[in-house]
Structure formats: structure tokens, C-alpha cells
Amino acid sequence: xxxxxxxxxxxxxxxxxxxxxxxxxxxxxxxxxxxxxxxxxxxxxxxxxxxxxxxxxxxxxxxxxxxxxxxxxxxxxxxxxxxxxxxxxxxxxxxxxxxxxxxxxxxxxxxxxxxxxxxxxxxxxxxxxxxxxxxxxxxxxxxxxxxxxxxxxxxxxxxxxxxxxxxxxxxxxxxxxxxxxxxxxxxxxxxxxxxxxxxxxxxxxxxxxxxxxxxxxxxxxxxxxxxxxxxxxxxxxxxxxxxxxxxxxxxxxxxxxxxxxxxxxxxxxxxxxxxxxxxxxxxxxxxxxxxxxxxxxxxxxxxxxxxxxxxxxxxxxxxxxxxxxxxxxxxxxxxxxxxxxxxxxxxxxxxxxxxxxxxxxxxxxxxxxxxxxxxxxxxxxxxxxxxxxxxxxxxxxxxxxxxxxxxxxxxxxxxxxxxxxxxxxxxxxxxxxxxxxxxxxxxxxxxxxxxxxxxxxxxxxxxxxxxxxxxxxxxxxxxxxxxxxxxxxxxxxxxxxxxxxxxxxxxxxxxxxxxxxxxxxxxxxxxxxxxxxxxxxxxxxxxxxxxxxxxxxxxxxxxxxxxxxxxxxxxxxxxxxxxxxxxxxxxxxxxxxxxxxxxxxxxxxxxxxxxxxxxxxxxxxxxxxxxxxxxxxxxxxxxxxxxxxxxxxxxxxxxxxxxxxxxxxxxxxxxxxxxxxxxxxxxxxxxxxxxxxxxxxxxxxxxxxxxxxxxxxxxxxxxxxxxxxxxxxxxxxxxxxxxxxxxxxxxxxxxxxxxxxxxxxxxxxxxxxxxxxxxxx
Numbered sequence: 001x002x003x004x005x006x007x008x009x010x011x012x013x014x015x016x017x018x019x020x021x022x023x024x025x026x027x028x029x030x031x032x033x034x035x036x037x038x039x040x041x042x043x044x045x046x047x048x049x050x051x052x053x054x055x056x057x058x059x060x061x062x063x064x065x066x067x068x069x070x071x072x073x074x075x076x077x078x079x080x081x082x083x084x085x086x087x088x089x090x091x092x093x094x095x096x097x098x099x100x101x102x103x104x105x106x107x108x109x110x111x112x113x114x115x116x117x118x119x120x121x122x123x124x125x126x127x128x129x130x131x132x133x134x135x136x137x138x139x140x141x142x143x144x145x146x147x148x149x150x151x152x153x154x155x156x157x158x159x160x161x162x163x164x165x166x167x168x169x170x171x172x173x174x175x176x177x178x179x180x181x182x183x184x185x186x187x188x189x190x191x192x193x194x195x196x197x198x199x200x201x202x203x204x205x206x207x208x209x210x211x212x213x214x215x216x217x218x219x220x221x222x223x224x225x226x227x228x229x230x231x232x233x234x235x236x237x238x239x240x241x242x243x244x245x246x247x248x249x250x251x252x253x254x255x256x257x258x259x260x261x262x263x264x265x266x267x268x269x270x271x272x273x274x275x276x277x278x279x280x281x282x283x284x285x286x287x288x289x290x291x292x293x294x295x296x297x298x299x300x301x302x303x304x305x306x307x308x309x310x311x312x313x314x315x316x317x318x319x320x321x322x323x324x325x326x327x328x329x330x331x332x333x334x335x336x337x338x339x340x341x342x343x344x345x346x347x348x349x350x351x352x353x354x355x356x357x358x359x360x361x362x363x364x365x366x367x368x369x370x371x372x373x374x375x376x377x378x379x380x381x382x383x384x385x386x387x388x389x390x391x392x393x394x395x396x397x398x399x400x401x402x403x404x405x406x407x408x409x410x411x412x413x414x415x416x417x418x419x420x421x422x423x424x425x426x427x428x429x430x431x432x433x434x435x436x437x438x439x440x441x442x443x444x445x446x447x448x449x450x451x452x453x454x455x456x457x458x459x460x461x462x463x464x465x466x467x468x469x470x471x472x473x474x475x476x477x478x479x480x481x482x483x484x485x486x487x488x489x490x491x492x493x494x495x496x497x498x499x500x501x502x503x504x505x506x507x508x509x510x511x512x513x514x515x516x517x518x519x520x521x522x523x524x525x526x527x528x529x530x531x532x533x534x535x536x537x538x539x540x541x542x543x544x545x546x547x548x549x550x551x552x553x554x555x556x557x558x559x560x561x562x563x564x565x566x567x568x569x570x571x572x573x574x575x576x577x578x579x580x581x582x583x584x585x586x587x588x589x590x591x592x593x594x595x596x597x598x599x600x601x602x603x604x605x606x607x608x609x610x611x612x613x614x615x616x617x618x619x620x621x622x623x624x625x626x627x628x629x630x631x632x633x634x635x636x637x638x639x640x641x642x643x644x645x646x647x648x649x650x651x652x653x654x655x656x657x658x659x660x661x662x663x664x665x666x667x668x669x670x671x672x673x674x675x676x677x678x679x680x681x682x683x684x685x686x687x688x689x690x691x692x693x694x695x696x697x698x699x700x701x702x703x704x705x706x707x708x709x710x711x712x713x714x715x716x717x718x719x720x721x722x723x724x725x726x727x728x729x730x731x732x733x734x735x736x737x738x739x740x741x742x743x744x745x746x747x748x749x750x751x752x753x754x755x756x757x758x759x760x761x762x763x764x765x766x767x768x769x770x771x772x773x774x775x776x777x
Contacts, residue, residue, distance in 0.1 A: 008100075008209075011091055011202040013144070019046035019055050020083040029149035030081055033113050049105070049359045051195035052082045052148070065357075066657050066666075068554040068578050071189045072586070078192045079153055084146040088202075090137050096207030096238070098134040104390075105198030106146065107358060108178045109154060113145040124177035124424055125197070125358075126388055126409055127431040133202075148194050151176050163414040163455045163467065171413070177424055180385040180411050181353060181655070186595065188356050188385075189656055190586035197359040198390075208237040208245075208307040210297050215314045215438050216489055220281060220340055227279040227316040229259075232271045233297050237307070242266060244302040251276060251314075252294040265299060281340055282315025282440040283401060285378040286683045286699045290401035290440070291315060313398060315440025321491035325500055325508035326531045335511040335534035336645045337379075337403070337443060343729065345637070345699055346646025347681045348379030348405070350537060353386040355666075356656045362390065368653050369396045371664060375674070376681045378699075381405040381536055381648045384449030384496075385412070386655075388432055397441035404441045405536070405648065407496065408432075408479055411449035417473045425474055429482040437487045445483050445492045447475030450514065452495035469499050496536050512536055519598050521605045521765065522628035523690065528635060533643070538632050539650030539661040540673075541598045542625030543618045548669040552657035553578050559614055560596070569600035569610060583659045596659055602628075608766030620769055622672040623776055627761060629663070629673045633680045634687045638695040640731045649677075672776075679758065684726070686734070686749040688760035694735045696749070698726040706751035710737050713744035713759075713775060742767055744775045 022039040030036065044059040046052070053074050056062040065071040093099060101114070107125040111118055114136045122129045155172035164171040173183045184190035212234040220227045231249065243264055249272050250260035259274040280291035296311045317340050326333030337344045349372060354364035372380055380397065382389060384407030397404050408429060415421065436442055452469035459467060470476060475494045483492045493512075502508040514537035517526040522540060543549075549558050557578040566572035575596050577588055585592025599621050603610045606624045611617045629649060636647040653664040663673040680687070683699045686708045698704050703725060710720040719737040726732045737745065742763030749756055761772070 008206075009091075009204040011088075011204065013086055013088060013200040013202065014048050017046040017048050017196075018085040019044050019052060020085070021052060021056070021077075021080050024079055024081045024150045024153050026153075029153065030147065031111055031149070032118075033083075033116060033145060033147065035083065046084060048084070048086075048196045048200055049198050049362075051107070051193045051197055051357050051359045052080070053077050053191075053193045053195075054357060054359070065189075065191065066552060068552075068557065069581050071191060072581075074191055074193065079150050080194075081150060082148040082194055084148075084196060086144045086200075087141055088144065090139055090142055091202065091204060093134070093204060094206050098132055098205050099137055100203040100205060101131045101133045101144070102201050102203055103129045103146075103196060103198070104200070105196070105358070107148075107194050107197050108151050108176055109149045111147045111149075113147070115143055116145075124428055125179065126177055127428050128198075130203075146196060151178055151194075152192060161414055161416060163458055164416075174413055174415050175421065177409075177428055179353070179358065179387050179409065180413075181356065182358075184584065184586045185385055185412075186584050186591075187352060187651075187655070187658070187660055187662075188584060189581075189658070191356045193357060195359060206308065208235070208241070208299055210235055210299060210308050210310040212434055213295070213297060213310060213312065213438065214486075215295050215312075217316055217318055220279065220316060220318055222281065222340060225277070225279050227276040227281070229274040229276065229316075230271070231274065231295075232269065233310070235265060235268055235270055235299060235308075237265070237268075237299065241301070241307075242268075245307065246300050247272075248296075248298045248300065249274065250296055252296070253280060253291070258293060276316060279316050282317040282398075284339055284344055284403050285373075285376060285401040287339070287342065287344070287401075287701050290399060292398060292440075295438070312438055313395070314438050315398060317440050319403075319443045319490065321444060321493070323493075323511060325502050326511050326533070327502075327508045333508070333511040333531070333533055334645075335532070336641075339403070339443075342701065343641060343645075344378065344403075345640050345729075346379045346403075346534070346648060347633070347637075347699070348377050348381060348403075348646065348648035349375070350648055350651035351380045351382050351386075351389075352651055352653075353655045354653065358387065361387070362392075364653075365389070365392060366396065367668070368664075369393070369400075369402075371652055371674075372402060373400055375652075375678050376683065377402060379403040379405060379443070379646070379648060381496075382407055383411070383651075384409055384446070388436075391435070394436055394439040394441055398439055402441055403443040404439070405444045405446060406436070406442060407446045407449050410447075410451060410474065412454045413451065414455055414467075414472070415451070415474055422473055422478050425478050426482060429479055430486060433482055433486045437490065442490065445479070445487070445490060446496045447479050447492070447494045449496055451475060452499040453497060468504050469495065470501055470504065497532075514538070520601065522602075522624075522631050527632065528690075534646045535632075535636070536648045537650045538647060540625045540628035540632075541595075541602065541621070541659075541661045542663070542671045542673055543599060543621035543659065544665040544671065545669040546615060546618055548657065548665045548667045549618075551667060552582060560617070561612070564612055567604070567609070569604040570594075570597050573597065573600045573610065579659065582657065599659075606765050606767060607769040607772075609769075611769065616769070619773060623772060625661070625663075625671060626673040626676040626776075630676045630680055633677060634685075634689070637680075637685060637697050638687060638689050638693075638731065640697055642731075679756075682756065684751055684756075685758065686747055686756075687758060688737060688745055688747060688762075690762075692736050692738060693733050694720055694737060694747075695731055696724055696726045696734050697731045698729065701728050703728050704751050706749055708734060708747065708749040710735075711746045711748075712739065713746055719745070739763075 181188035245265035580592030583592030583595035
């Protein structure tokens with residue numbers, strides 16, 4: 001007899017599969033096997049995890065989609081069906097054990113077959129799908145098949161709500177749990193692909209299993225260094241073991257016991273409490289160590305032998321969101337995160353999928369996360385048009401003290417209210433909450449991205465609310481019910497931005513907002529005097545480096561314009577098709593023209609003219625983006641806790657080779673804004689504001705002392721030289737400076753023997769491009 005499995009043994013089914021593809025019949029999708037005769041079937045080798053279309057690229061059927069207009073060729077596959085086939089040898093199972101077939105990601109509509117017999121279906125690309133195949137698995141060789149059908153063709157049978165809409169005009173994705181960006185977005189191409197996009201495996205489980213653990217930090221006492229926890233777990237074991245088996249729960253820190261409790265296994269659903277003395281708390285970046293504990297649950301038999309074990313890493317911390325709408329001076333509003341009772345000013349950036357081809361996203365995961373650490377971000381917002389990132393994402397954030405704002409996966413539309421859609425949403429939410437609720441980095445669940453405001457885009461403009469988002473079933477009923485029941489201590493925000501009943505009624509304004517506006521001059525009143533306390537999106541366009549342009553465009557289309565007929569930045573710079581396509585315009589109907597013209601308009605405002613030499617255009621665009629992002633970050637930080645509590649700027653890295661407002665392109669090329677943001681997101685910073693105040697900010701829990709000098713670049717005149725102190729987690733005005741005309745101020749400050757530098761570009765545009773470029777060296 002095999003020894004009992006303490007934890008599930010994993011048998012990977014990744015690697016080489018066979019892929020059959022064929023146009024889906026117009027009358028109905030094929031849902032049974034074997035395939036009927038008469039289909040136009042093509043067979044190619046497939047890689048899993050993978051996407052079907054990329055298997056066709058490897059077979060030479062489709063071109064590489066990253067270059068030029070090639071991604072348009074993928075449109076022909078949107079009406080295909082795909083049949084994956086894999087054989088494997090049945091493993092030995094322990095007595096009383098079972099074999100689970102697990103797909104971590106199926107995109108999207110699928111029928112699953114084992115040895116020719118249907119064993120299940122899938123209709124959600126975001127979550128794992130599990131099938132108990134213990135009674136279906138044969139000795140020896142088994143054949144596993146997954147038959148995918150077209151979401152696009154399935155959608156033609158649906159009845160769409162009046163306000164369902166996506167960025168690129170269609171709405172075929174709304175009834176389905178499929179990543180929103182795949183239908184086309186203003187930051188993504190249209191790549192409506194399919195596939196087994198995450199791992200496939202067998203999980204061999206013993207007769208005793210532990211899952212659905214919950215570790216809730218009930219309270220902490222920072223001065224006494226104590227923490228109180230309540231927890232629970234589910235134990236799946238034979239009824240005969242109840243009362244005989246014993247459960248041990250506990251925590252270890254660096255291998256040393258921190259808390260432990262043993263009790264009889266009287267329940268399949270077991271609750272417990274733990275007290276931790278000499279506790280080391282989990283802190284976000286800048287506040288201290290993100291201390292992690294090993295949390296464990298063990299089940300032992302009556303003879304003391306371990307029957308099952310589960311371990312994971314947790315942190316001892318509390319998190320809360322203090323939120324109120326903005327009503328005016330009498331009730332100014334609030335949007336403030338607190339960790340362990342300490343207010344946290346958020347220095348964050350938005351996260352979008354690292355690749356428009358979902359199966360490749362894992363390849364850029366860690367290197368992209370390292371960029372957040374390099375820029376000293378203390379929060380990542382996972383945008384709702386993408387996917388839920390894997391466990392490795394949260395593990396990294398836990399270990400590096402980076403908080404996570406997690407959107408549920410819908411955005412920029414109104415999604416179905418019908419019971420079947422809500423059922424699928426609840427299943428997805430429950431799976432996701434149970435998977436990630438024990439991660440200390442997870443700070444907030446947000447119901448969606450911009451769904452509250454999206455109906456206004458169709459019904460009458462940004463200032464007219466003709467539809468009450470409070471009626472939305474998904475964000476007001478289904479999702480909060482899951483969070484309240486299964487993650488009771490973590491904040492939930494219905495939407496980002498959230499339009500409360502008072503905001504809808506015109507009695508208040510949102511305390512958290514997405515600050516996009518006309519995207520004209522970055523110091524307009526829209527940006528500098530927004531009533532919100534917190535911006536979770538705010539960005540500015542910047543052209544990629546020439547090296548990246550030369551990789552994403554064909555040789556004859558690297559230069560952006562077919563002709564320049566005047567000086568109007570919106571009309572007279574005629575973008576070639578590849579530049580339009582790379583501005584997320586899948587249909588080449590003018591959307592990309594307008595997106596790219598944001599850059600020409602911004603350059604016309606800043607420099608009075610648009611450079612037509614490509615290298616000058618790239619440099620000018622990147623300078624303007626860098627100055628805009630610097631202005632946004634410094635504006636919010638200088639008003640820390642008095643009028644602003646955080647900025648999650650848009651965005652760190654592109655998910656595709658494109659023209660955008662990211663500060664790092666898909667290839668990893670860093671724009672000037674990347675280095676600029678790194679400089680102004682230090683824990684301590686000295687900055688100059690447009691109102692001539694010099695402000696020092698300290699985002700640590702210790703007071704700091706330093707000295708600062710502000711000098712005019714052109715004249716060499718010292719405008720301020722002063723010593724200063726800044727309280728813990730605070731700000732201080734340390735002086736004022738004066739100027740006239742246009743120029744650059746050099747700011748040098750020294751703290752704890754470490755010298756840092758900053759700058760301030762003063763004056764009103766237009767500036768002389770060559771002069772500014774020289775200053776920026």
C-alpha cells in the first residue's frame with residue numbers, strides 16, 4: 001500500500017499536445033466527439049500552456065502578431081473551434097485517494113473529454129476548473145481532450161443590454177467571463193484568442209485533505225507586540241476519523257515557533273484562535289519589514305502519524321480604508337488607507353496584463369514586478385480589464401511590502417444582470433477570494449474599473465448621469481456578498497471611481513477618481529485643483545524609444561507621418577496606418593489617429609511646435625511625459641494628508657508593442673518618465689511647488705533631519721539654503737523661492753549623510769525645446 005499523501009502530489013500535463021482547428025459551423029458549434037466528417041480540419045503541434053493562434057504562428061500559418069499590422073490576421077481565427085488532445089499514463093493512487101484534473105486557465109467556452117466521454121464544461125477563463133477523474137481514469141494510457149468553441153459566434157445568440165459597450169465598439173465579450181482587453185482597448189490590440197493558457201495537471205490527493213484556510217488578524221497591539229488571530233479550515237476526511245484525529249495549527253517565524261494549538265478533529269469545518277507574543281508586524285515599503293510567518297495546519301491520526309499538512313505565508317497586519325465623499329468645506333471627504341493603524345500615503349502604479357497573449361504573461365511577471373520595487377511603489381492596482389494574476393504575483397508583493405488594490409475583472413461597460421451571469425460571477429468571486437484572502441499584501445477588493453461612469457459615455461457626456469450605477473447587480477449585490485461572507489475584514493469598493501448615491505444625486509463628489517480629462521497641459525486646473533483625495537488613474541502619453549519603434553513597425557513605417565500639411569496638432573499630422581494600429585485602433589477607423597494626436601497636441605502646448613525629426617519627436621514627447629508625471633507625483637505628495645492621500649499613476653508597463661502612456665514599453669524599454677518617477681518616489685523628497693513653496697516629505701515612521709539648497713540653473717544664484725526636520729510620516733514647508741520668466745531650479749538635499757537631487761521647471765509654456773532638452777541632460 002502506498003504511504004498517505006500529506007499534500008497533493010502534482011503530475012504536470014504541460015508541454016506538447018496535438019491541436020486540431022476548423023471553422024465553427026454556422027448552424028451550431030461542435031459539442032461532441034469524435035468530430036463529424038466534412039470539417040475543414042488543420043492539425044498542428046501545440047504547446048500548453050499556450051494560445052491556439054500562437055501554435056499557428058509556430059507552424060507558419062499566421063505571422064508574428066507583434067509586428068506592424070500582423071495582428072489583424074488573427075481576426076480570421078475568431079470563428080474557429082479548437083480541439084486539444086493529450087495522452088498520459090495513469091499514476092498510482094493511494095488507498096482512499098482521488099485524482100483531480102485541474103486546468104488553471106481555459107479560454108473560454110469548452111467541453112472536456114476523458115477517453116471519449118464528456119466529463120465537464122468550462123465557461124470562465126479567469127479561474128481554475130477541477131474535475132474528479134478518479135472513476136474515469138483507466139489503467140495505462142488515457143486520452144484527454146478539450147474542445148473549445150468560438151465566443152464571438154456564441155455571442156450572436158445573446159440579447160445585449162442597451163448600455164453594454166466596449167472600447168472598440170463591439171460588445172461580444174460582456175456576457176462572458178473573458179478578459180476585457182482581448183476585444184480591443186485603448187491600451188491593447190484586438191486579439192480575441194483562445195487556448196489552455198495556464199497550467200494543466202493531475203492532483204493526486206490522499207484520503208485526508210486540508211483546504212479553504214482562513215487566517216484573520218483580529219487585532220494587533222503595536223506597543224505590546226501582540227497579535228490576536230482567528231482562523232478556520234476545511235478538513236476532508238473519512239467520518240470514522242472524526243474525534244480520533246487531532247488538528248494542530250500554528251505559526252513559525254524563521255523556523256521558530258510563534259504560536260501553536262492542538263485540539264481534537266471534531267468538525268470538518270474547524271475554527272480556532274491564536275495569540276502571538278513578541279509579534280513582528282507586516283509593513284508596506286518604507287514603514288518597516290514586511291515580516292512573514294509560516295502558517296500551518298496539520299492533521300494527525302490517533303497513532304500520532306501525520307495524515308495531512310498545509311502551509312502558507314501570512315503577515316500580521318490590519319488594513320482599513322477610511323472613505324467619505326467630498327461635500328465641501330464642512331465635510332471635505334476622505335480616502336485613506338491605514339495599515340496597523342498608521343496612515344499610508346500611497347505611491348503606486350497601475351498593473352495591466354504583461355502580454356496581450358495570455359499564456360505569455362507569466363514570462364514577464366517578475367521582471368515587471370521588480371520595476372515597481374525599483375520605483376519604490378508601495379501599492380499596485382490590478383486593473384479590471386485584465387486577469388487575476390497568479391499566486392506568484394501575491395507572493396512577491398507579500399515579500400516586498402507592496403500593497404495590492406485588486407479589481408474584480410470587469411471594466412468600462414454595463415454587464416448582464418441575469419441570474420446565470422450572476423451565478424458565474426459569484427463562482428469566480430468565491431474562487432478568487434478564497435485563493436488570495438490570506439495574503440497580507442491584498443489591501444482592497446474593487447468591484448470593477450469605471451463601470452459606474454461608463455454608462456454616461458453613451459447617455460450624454462461626463463456631466464450627465466442618466467443611469468444610476470447603484471442598480472448594478474454585480475457590484476452592489478453579488479460581489480460584496482462574497483467579500484462580506486468570505487473576507488470579512490478586507491475593504492470593498494463597489495467601483496473605481498465609485499459613484500455613491502449622494503454623488504449620483506449631485507450632493508457630493510467622489511473622493512477617489514481617475515484624472516484623465518482632456519490630457520492637454522499637465523498643469524491645468526483640472527489636474528491641480530481636483531477635489532478628489534486619491535487618484536487611482538492619472539497619466540500622460542509618451543513616445544517609445546526608437547529601438548522599440550524599429551522592432552514593432554515594419555522598416556518603411558517607423559517614421560510616423562505620411563504627410564504634414566500644417567501646424568494643427570489634431571488634423572495636420574497624418575499618421576501612417578501602423579502608428580494608428582499601434583495606438584490600439586484595430587479597425588483603422590480614426591481612433592488611433594486621435595490617440596497619437598494627444599502627443600502632438602501636448603508638444604504644441606509645451607514647445608509651441610511639433611518636431612518632425614523622429615529622434616527629436618521621441619525626445620520631446622518623453623520630456624513632456626516625464627515632466628507631467630513628475631508634476632502629478634509631486635503635487636499629490638506635497639499635499640500629503642492635508643488634501644491628498646495617494647496616487648496610483650497610469651501605468652508601469654505596456655502589455656503589447658504600442659504607443660501609449662506607459663513608462664516602460666512591452667520590450668522593456670524605459671522612457672524618461674521611468675527614471676524621473678524613480679527620483680521623486682523616494683521615501684524622503686524635497687520639491688518646489690508652483691506656488692513657490694519648498695516642501696519636504698517623509699514617508700517613513702522615523703523623523704528625519706536634513707539640509708537643502710535651491711539654485712537657479714541659469715544664474716547660479718542660491719535662492720534657498722536651509723536646515724530642516726520632518727516629522728515621522730509627515731511633511732513640512734521649509735521655505736519659499738522666487739523666480740521670473742522661464743528656467744530650471746536645481747534642488748540638492750542631504751539627509752543622514754546621503755545627498756540627493758531634484759529639479760523644477762518653472763515658467764509658462766511654450767518653452768524652447770532645445771533649451772529644455774539641454775537642461776534635462
